[in-house]
Amino acid sequence: MITIVDDDTRTGPDPRTAAVSIVGLGKLGSPMAACYASMGRRVVGLDLDLGKVESINRGVAPVTEPELQRLMDEAGDRLSATGDWAEIVASTDLTFVIVPTPSLADGGFTSRFVVSACEAIGEALRGKAGFHLVVVSSTVMPGSMDREVRPALEAASGKRCGVDVGLCYSPRFIALGTVVRDFLNPDLVLIGESDPRSGAFLESFYQSVHANNPPVARMGFANAELTKLAVNTFVTTKISFANMLAAICERLPGGDIDAVTGALGLDSRIGPKSLKGGLGYGGPCFPRDNRALARLALDLEAPAAIAEATDAINRLQVPRLLELVKSRLPAGGAVGVLGLAYKAGTDIVEESTGLELARCLLAEGIPVWAYDPLALDNAVRALGAVRASGDSSLRAAPSLEACVGAADVLVLATPWPEFATIQPEMIRRRPGRTAIIDCWRMLDGRRFAGVADYVPLGVGESGAADLRAVA
Ligand SMILES: NC(=O)c1ccc[n+]([C@@H]2O[C@H](COP(=O)([O-])OP(=O)(O)OC[C@H]3O[C@@H](n4cnc5c(N)ncnc54)[C@H](O)[C@@H]3O)[C@@H](O)[C@H]2O)c1
Structure with a gap:
């Protein structure tokens, strides 16, 4: 210093x-x-x-x-x-x-x-x-x-x-x-x-x-104020960039987002942080700092197209996941959402993808079981309005195992380390196979081949990595 x-x-x-x-x-x-x-x-x-x-x-x-x-x-x-x-x-x-x-x-x-x-x-x-x-x-x-x-x-x-x-x-x-x-x-x-x-x-x-x-x-004040917003907007841009690539990988035969971002991050001009490729960013800072920069730019008539595109890509993440979940859900089936905190290590659910996914599913009358090591109470409180509207309510699972066992489609939405401990024996055997949508590629898909369809985000059909465990 x-x-x-x-x-x-x-x-x-x-x-x-x-x-x-x-x-x-x-x-x-x-x-x-x-x-x-x-x-x-x-x-x-x-x-x-x-x-x-x-x-x-x-x-x-x-x-x-x-x-x-x-x-x-x-x-x-x-x-x-x-x-x-x-x-x-x-x-x-x-x-x-x-x-x-x-x-x-x-x-x-x-x-x-x-x-x-x-x-x-x-x-x-x-x-x-x-x-x-x-x-x-x-x-x-x-x-x-x-x-x-x-x-x-x-x-x-x-x-x-x-x-x-x-x-x-x-x-x-x-x-x-x-x-x-x-x-x-x-x-x-x-x-x-x-x-x-x-x-x-x-x-x-x-x-x-x-x-x-x-x-x-x-x-001076003005430059420091702008720098604060710019740092977070740059980080969110990296996240949306990785998510854009993840969507491309899913459609590219052999595509594997971890292979691509792993190499990208080695370039010292880019760096490895915030380049994982998975779900969108949330929480009390990233989304709003990004939008504030775009607002400022608009007021100054100096359009910030990158900030706007970053936000637009982020807003696509929940609909994208929702469609994937519904495409795998049998009639009358239930979804298990693992992770309602906007990130691991916190109980905050503000603008969390897991919570927003649960909200959308409940609004369509689809039963949702949810589990989170810290954020379950906050999620239940946040979804009160959905419950009041008469749609099915969020079912708070008492444990990871209970949530896994209840789901026809299981979504790993927040990368809590606990979720990497899911075992094939926890999956309830049923006539239709359970689908595991692993947004952060935490599990070794090969271990679940006998009981579930493993669907990692960011991996294309026949991708070399689609059954590979990623730490
Ligand atoms: N939470 C984050 O991750 C984060 C990260 C970076 C920056 N920030 C910024 O930090 C600021 C605070 O965020 P936070 O998450 O700690 O908020 P918070 O809502 O958790 O806490 C704010 C506290 O301020 C108190 N308060 C409100 N008005 C007051 C007043 N006039 N006098 C005294 N106390 C008052 C509230 O009672 C509350 O306890 C915000 O501007 C936020 O954008 C937050």
């Missing part, structure tokens, strides 16, 4: 020991608070949801995320939470804001919660002498920091950014399920800054908490 020490940082609080406050203790804010506190920092969280405040103060993780409870245990008394804005500002030098920025119907995001949090911080700052840095880590639309957030903070505090208060935009590139790992070892650190002192303070803070010495990119 390049260290840039601005002269002014020597006279204010020391970023390497500064106490930290975190506004918003949700899926990102809680792990962030626990990470910094487990490293020895004093961290005070604030949330409007007093249930989360109370949970933190009881030492219980307020959200589901691997490693979070362990880090909270390690943090002990260094981590606390409150609903008092004056307290967090007075007792810390650095405040991260990580509140929701919901998507609007046009694809953009609203910053209204970020603005209201910065107004509350600003009011509390009125009575504070000395430098305090406010860092927005929520994802915002390009232009928001200069147009809305900075004016709100300056008006409420009566201070000028760059003089007695600093303002940075530092969004995070994390994935649910690996939040802690991603926080501790980021690929890059992105800092948009109101002024060099603020950027230097934050860079020095990150240098003291990240063991992997990540590269730091510092710039």
